[in-house]
Each structure stands twice: as structure tokens, then as C-alpha cells.
Amino acid sequence: MPGSETRPEIPVLHILYGRLALARRAWYAQPGRSHRLARPVVSVGNLSVGGTGKTPCVAKLAAWLVAEGERPAILSRGYARLARSRGVTVVSDGSHILTDVQHAGDEPFMLAQAVPGAAVVVCANRYEAGLAAERSLGASVHLLDDGFQHVRLARDLDIVVTPAGDLAREHVLPKGRLREPHSVLARAHLLIVVGAGDDAAAAEARAAGVPRGIGAARQLGAPVEVQGGTPGAGAAVVVLAGIGQPDQFVASVRAAGWRVADTCLFADHHWYSRADLADVAGRVAAAGAWGVLTTDKDAVRLGRLEPLPCRVARVPLTLDVPQWDVVTGAVRQAMAGRA
Numbered sequence: 001m002p003g004s005e006t007r008p009e010i011p012v013l014h015i016l017y018g019r020l021a022l023a024r025r026a027w028y029a030q031p032g033r034s035h036r037l038a039r040p041v042v043s044v045g046n047l048s049v050g051g052t053g054k055t056p057c058v059a060k061l062a063a064w065l066v067a068e069g070e071r072p073a074i075l076s077r078g079y080a081r082l083a084r085s086r087g088v089t090v091v092s093d094g095s096h097i098l099t100d101v102q103h104a105g106d107e108p109f110m111l112a113q114a115v116p117g118a119a120v121v122v123c124a125n126r127y128e129a130g131l132a133a134e135r136s137l138g139a140s141v142h143l144l145d146d147g148f149q150h151v152r153l154a155r156d157l158d159i160v161v162t163p164a165g166d167l168a169r170e171h172v173l174p175k176g177r178l179r180e181p182h183s184v185l186a187r188a189h190l191l192i193v194v195g196a197g198d199d200a201a202a203a204e205a206r207a208a209g210v211p212r213g214i215g216a217a218r219q220l221g222a223p224v225e226v227q228g229g230t231p232g233a234g235a236a237v238v239v240l241a242g243i244g245q246p247d248q249f250v251a252s253v254r255a256a257g258w259r260v261a262d263t264c265l266f267a268d269h270h271w272y273s274r275a276d277l278a279d280v281a282g283r284v285a286a287a288g289a290w291g292v293l294t295t296d297k298d299a300v301r302l303g304r305l306e307p308l309p310c311r312v313a314r315v316p317l318t319l320d321v322p323q324w325d326v327v328t329g330a331v332r333q334a335m336a337g338r339a
Contacts, residue, residue, distance in 0.1 A: 035152065044159045047184070050244030053192070070140045073137060073141070075147075088128055141335055159190045159327070161194060164200065164204070182208060185210055192215075192319075201215040222316075226294075238280065242270035296314050
């Protein structure tokens with residue numbers, strides 16, 4: 001129109017978010033702006049929000065380190081804790097669990113239960129968590145849980161876990177699920193691609209500028225009783241999940257042979273109420289189902305509400321990594337570099 005002015009295109013929100021994420025990394029990359037612990041730090045993280053398989057990877061690495069005679073300390077932010085304590089919270093000293101799930105957070109509490117021998121320490125400042133683990137718990141190596149974006153703590157090895165194809169199709173928040181632009185992956189040392197074979201994983205790593213990529217697969221273990229036993233093969237169940245990407249868990253339950261009569265899906269880290277469980281129990285009764293199948297992470301949040309109003313079993317999720325020796329070799333090399 002006559003007299004109208006051409007305005008420059010305003011970057012959409014996800015572009016601004018990506019620029020801020022890159023600026024933050026650049027700031028911490030300058031000398032003196034990140035902190036280094038005395039013992040080696042291995043970060044296991046991801047680029048996208050939601051479930052990617054990083055927590056099973058942390059558990060698998062911690063168990064391997066314990067078997068190797070190390071004293072691993074898992075350092076966690078304790079995201080979405082129901083009750084927060086000031087400073088550092090020691091969830092486990094490697095021998096005993098020292099706090100409850102409300103103060104620990106669901107994933108740290110789950111890891112403390114899953115990996116006896118590994119210390120689990122929670123603090124928003126994971127440098128402070130690591131210092132406490134070294135001074136009081138005898139930590140010989142640190143596992144930085146969900147640590148790829150925690151650049152204020154220097155690390156010796158960066159492992160990124162991602163679902164197959166996620167990097168190619170996703171965008172930065174809020175348009176997509178990526179926490180940072182794809183370009184930051186070039187800072188990782190190893191890419192574990194869940195749901196891909198080794199050749200496809202290697203191709204994703206090359207495209208992302210990561211030196212090495214290997215494939216992995218999620219595996220469901222046998223159900224474990226929470227209350228009232230476990231369902232037999234082919235039983236009708238109600239699936240309860242408050243995790244990232246809960247549809248993946250539902251699909252895995254179906255693939256394992258159970259009949260999914262209904263689903264109750266909540267936001268990641270949801271703290272269940274008695275009203276929630278009353279609704280779930282009603283759905284179990286209405287469907288004539290055996291009871292509820294849920295995840296390990298959900299089960300630790302349910303524990304505070306026991307006794308439960310229906311039968312519940314949890315299904316452990318593990319990570320099968322055919323080239324696991326590549327992961328352990330990278331960890332050994334990182335530790336040797338700090339010896």
C-alpha cells in the first residue's frame with residue numbers, strides 16, 4: 001500500500017531461545033567461568049526434553065563403575081522435587097538411602113534404589129554436590145545426570161543420548177523439543193542413539209559433528225511387585241505413567257504382550273494424589289483389568305501414598321547397548337586423563 005513501510009521480520013520465539021542458549025554456552029566457555037572438580041566428571045545428557053533413555057544409561061554406567069571397584073557419585077539437580085532442602089542433599093551415601101523421595105526427587109531416588117554402591121547427591125549447583133561427594137563420600141568419579149546443558153561444571157567426557165531421528169526432525173523450544181540448537185552437539189564426545197542400529201547411529205553422529213555414534217535399544221524387564229503381585233502374560237492392565245514421552249512406554253507394554261485396557265497418562269514428574277489413584281482404581285475396576293502397570297520412576301512417587309487402592313506392578317526399563325565396550329572405553333580414557 002502507498003505510504004506503508006516494510007518492517008524487518010521479527011525472529012520467532014524459538015530462534016531467540018536458540019540464540020540465548022548459544023550465548024550462555026559461549027559465556028561459560030570463557031576462562032574461569034566453569035568449575036572443575038578434583039575427580040573425573042562424565043556427563044550423560046540429551047538435547048531434547050522428555051524421555052530419551054539417559055537415566056537408564058546413567059544407572060548402567062554407575063553399576064559398571066561399582067563393579068570395577070570405583071566409588072561413583074551421581075550428581076543430579078533433583079528436578080521437580082516436592083520438598084526442597086537448602087544446599088546439598090545426600091540421597092544415598094552408597095550404602096544407605098538417607099532421605100525420602102520428596103526431598104530427593106523421583107529420578108535420584110530411583111537411581112539410589114537401583115544402584116547400591118553408588119552415591120547420589122542432589123543440588124542445583126552440581127559443583128557443590130561434587131565437592132560434598134569428594135570430601136565426605138570418597139567419590140572417585142562423578143556421573144553428571146542430565147548434564148549436557150550444565151556447562152558451569154567442567155566435564156571430561158560428554159555422552160549424549162537421543163532417540164533415533166529426533167535430531168533431524170525437531171526444533172528448538174518452544175516450537176520443538178530441543179533445549180539447544182543442533183550445532184552444540186559438536187561439543188559431545190559420544191552419541192548413543194536409542195532405537196537405531198550402529199550404522200544409522202554412526203550416520204547421525206557424523207551429521208551432528210560428534211566423533212562417535214553407537215546404537216541402543218530400550219528393554220522392558222520382568223514386572224516387579226509394588227502391591228498385590230504381578231500380572232501374567234497377556235493380562236489386561238491399566239498403564240499409569242507420568243514420564244516424558246509416555247506413549248513410548250504404552251507401546252512397549254503392548255509389544256511385551258500385555259493387553260492395555262486403559263491408560264492414565266500424566267505430565268513428567270507428576271506427584272500423584274489420592275484422588276488421582278482413586279480414579280485409576282475406578283478405571284481398573286471398569287475395565288476388569290488385573291491392575292496397574294507403571295514405570296520405576298512412577299513407582300517411587302507412588303510409594304508415599306501406600307497402601308494403594310489397587311494392584312500395582314512396575315516394569316524396569318533398561319538400555320541394551322551392543323557396543324557397550326565403546327562407552328566403557330571412553331569412560332576409562334577420560335578417567336586415565338585425570339589420573
